[in-house]
Amino acid sequence: MSSKSNFSFIHASDIHLGSNQFWNIYRSYDFIRVFHEILDLGIFHQVDFILLGGDVFTSLEVLPENLTKIVEILNNFKSASNESIPLIAIEGNHDIRKYSRGTRINHGQSWLKFLASLGLIILLDANIEGSPEQMFPNYDFTKKKGGKIQVKSAIIYGTRYLGQKPEVYLPKIKDAIKVDDGLFHILIQHFGIQGQMENVPGIDFQKVQILKDRVDYLALGHFHLQFTIDNWIFNPGSSEAACSIDFSYKRGIFLVNVLKRNKYIKHVNPIRLRNRKSMWRTIYFNTQFNDKEKMNNFIIQKLKNLLKNLRDDLEPSDPKVPLLFLLLKGIEPAKSCKIDEKYLSKILTETLPLIGVRIYQKFKNPLKTIDKFF
């Protein structure tokens, strides 16, 4: 068995680099740290390549300090791996998204193109409107462009995010993928499958199945919840919790080993990443507060007690230092005692071994209840 026909790779997605989640400095670094961890895992497992299924960046707006760190990490990875582990990416909807207006702009810019121009990643994209023969040109290392690349006996095809109706392109993609070349076919796409996440639209599985005889491993990104279908479709989920709900999802990366016997056999192992710890706590107000200081002290004392087992000897950059989601329930404080979430979160973070506090107010207003009654 020649080693050329066996290979391994990591499949990650939805890294959301550049996120300034909750305007928290430690959170913004968490996304970069986890990306670093993925690259380290690539070196540790000596994989042949790493796939990034889109949403590598959270938006076009990235602070210079963060981009500097990302480029530094990629340069270090390049030398630590002796330039032997290509990072192969596609653009997701977030990579081309302008955060401040929340709308997509179609100027074709992305930080992934910038990283590709520096030779730090391989960015795949297809001539989606071209004929099947023109659709996936081989990656050109001088132009830093192309739709497919071969690594060992794997051939990786990729396109950018295809919009809300990617299924219209699937028959064309199928026709463009070569049959019977003896290679293991990977297709990277940024879309979800209908039914894998509640209330989130995706493509109908039946429509994706036309790719089945051309693609051995469909590498997806987009849905932040991890899923696999029929040992054929793989979605690792977001690598850090990119929004509040993500904290509750199963997420991570896949480490894939492919062996060539008379056909290809793949072993896909999910790996969990060292994510930021988070916790939910609830405090009930049994009386109506009308003194702000008393109320704040009540919350602090309650939390000190609820969190007394937390370690206070860790640096906040350590992901074991938690982010707290605080739910306030019970009797709504008096109008004069309105909760200043920003201030309260600040004093709680200064007092307790936490990196930040998100406050949710779910009070019952006794007066309103009576009003309704009459």
Ligand SMILES: [Mn+2]
């Ligand atoms: Mn995403």
